[in-house]
Amino acid sequence: MAVKERIRVGGRSARIQSAVHEAVKRLGAVTDREQLTVPQIAAEAGVTPSTIYRRWGDLGSLLADVAVARLRPIAEPEDTGATASDLRAFIEQFMEEMSSPVGRALIRDVFSAPGETYPVQCAGFTPEHLTTIASRAIARGETPFDIDEVLDHVVAPIIYHILYGDREPTLDYCHALLDRLQSLPATAVRSAPSDPAVARRAAKKPAERASVRAPRVAPPKRGAGRKSTGSKSPGRR
Amino acid sequence: MAVKERIRVGGRSARIQSAVHEAVKRLGAVTDREQLTVPQIAAEAGVTPSTIYRRWGDLGSLLADVAVARLRPIAEPEDTGATASDLRAFIEQFMEEMSSPVGRALIRDVFSAPGETYPVQCAGFTPEHLTTIASRAIARGETPFDIDEVLDHVVAPIIYHILYGDREPTLDYCHALLDRLQSLPATAVRSAPSDPAVARRAAKKPAERASVRAPRVAPPKRGAGRKSTGSKSPGRR
Structure with missing residues (x-):
């Protein structure tokens, strides 16, 4: 009963x-x-x-709850057959969705609610996708990438400019951020450890995250002298 | 009359x-x-x-207006005598202020209001400080740095983690972000041009911004084999 x-x-x-x-x-x-x-x-x-x-x-928390539900991934990131183009496709789609009027409204709803409940729920969504892409890289025998590097140096600047409204993120801008990751020497990957006190990383098992410290997001040898500006999706065929 | x-x-x-x-x-x-x-x-x-x-x-806009007023810079960034330590001191203070409970509440108020008025007002504050530091670098004859690079790859990740609450930004984390900027080869600086359609960059004359495309934020030759982790403020004496 x-x-x-x-x-x-x-x-x-x-x-x-x-x-x-x-x-x-x-x-x-x-x-x-x-x-x-x-x-x-x-x-x-x-x-x-x-x-x-x-x-x-309150209303703010309800709107944030709805926003989190709408931002929650419902599909795996596209499998394009190669890490570089997987990442590129994912970032392009991420930028376009988040910078759309609907995306901007959802982000705002998430951050408007009291407390950190709703932002923390969303914090796991992007690493989840990146983990999928990194796992595919490993399965294919490609060099995986550092998920935190992509988060900090590709995702974060895009979100920053969307939030502050000071620069319209374009496809070229996304490609330049991705290309910039590749240009780092292998020894230059972030060496500061994640703060162990932070257990707030939400909805995500640490073991699932690729921890390989490789900064490259694309096979570096294709197309000598490639330039980022204007070269749309060079990783795609 | x-x-x-x-x-x-x-x-x-x-x-x-x-x-x-x-x-x-x-x-x-x-x-x-x-x-x-x-x-x-x-x-x-x-x-x-x-x-x-x-x-x-409405109340949200009033709270955002108050938050912008409280976030508005009231003092120049500290002049420590060298670009590397100026930047380091500024980023440390920025991170500590923004990640404090008061800072988090102010950021939330700014993003909670309808429209982009208040975020755009705030968007100029950090570049304003960075411009001051870059101008000092030029005056001293030091290599200046790319303000957009610092914004995208040091400021943006810090704000991202504060907003999403997924990682506590620490001093070591800030130092690692700054050290990472230095490790980029000079040719790897972002090559995508800023979107010319974006006139929304607020409260800031473009001519005031240092546009020199040098990625270094510190004199690179001091202390061979320096590592970021645990090396607190290597730019300071």
Whole structure:
């Protein structure tokens, strides 16, 4: 009986979450985000406002929860057959999604909520994709790359400029960031260890992450004198 | 008479802004940020709520406006006598301020407001400091550095990890990011041009920015075999 009760509650809880998330998405498509209210969302979802307050605390946290759900990866990164082009394709798509009006709104929702719950949930999404790409590199016998290097020196600058709105990230810019990784001498990879006190790295098992300290993101020998600017996806055929 | 009127209005406008900003700071020191309301701030500042709504639009924008004012540089970066140590001191202070609880709250307020007004205002602050440090380098006859390189590969990763809460930025981490800049070959500096369509780079004249494409942030010859990890502030005496 207790078990049955719990199952019933779980099912109801999931249905409420789904109904409220859907209501936010439907209303968000037709209403300015600043005009959204909890009573309006509750009415659209067919629940009481107190249900929303009890579960999410406030509107900002609800919007952040919806944003995390929408940012959560639903597909593996494209397998293009080579590490360089896998990474390039992933970064291009990442930049285009995040810098789109929808992407910008989702990022803003994630960072607007109180606390660090929602940003930390999102923090694992990009390393998850990069881990997949690095695992493929290993499986193919290619030199893998340092996931933290890509995160710090390709992903972070893109997110920085999207957030601050001071520079429009372009494909050329993404390619230049990737090319720049390659140009580092092998000994120059970051040598500072991750802070062991930080257990906040979310939703991700450390063992899953490729820790090989190789800075190259592409087979370096193809096409002598290649230049980044304007050369679109040189890793692709 | 019209002029007199305008001066009087301007003075009153400035006084209101100051009173409301001070009210937010006083209340923010004793009240949880989520509990702040416009009527409460208005009462504390001695203005009507409609004055606040008329001027700032909503609470989020008011909080962002206060955050920008508090993030605005009030002093030049420390002059330590050499570019490497100037940069190091600036980055250390930047990281410590931004990753502090107050810094994190200010960043969150800036990004929570609707639109890009407030992030764009902040976007100029760090390049402004870096420009000062680069100008000093030139005045001293030292090799200047590429401001965009420092922004993308030192500042951006620090802000990224603060925002996502996935890694605590440490002094060692900051030093490693700075050391990494030095290790780039001179030809590897970003070659993608800034998007000319982006006129949004805020509050900053392009001519003021050092555009020399030198990736070095420190005199490279001091101390053979230097390693980043654990070597605290090698640029300092």
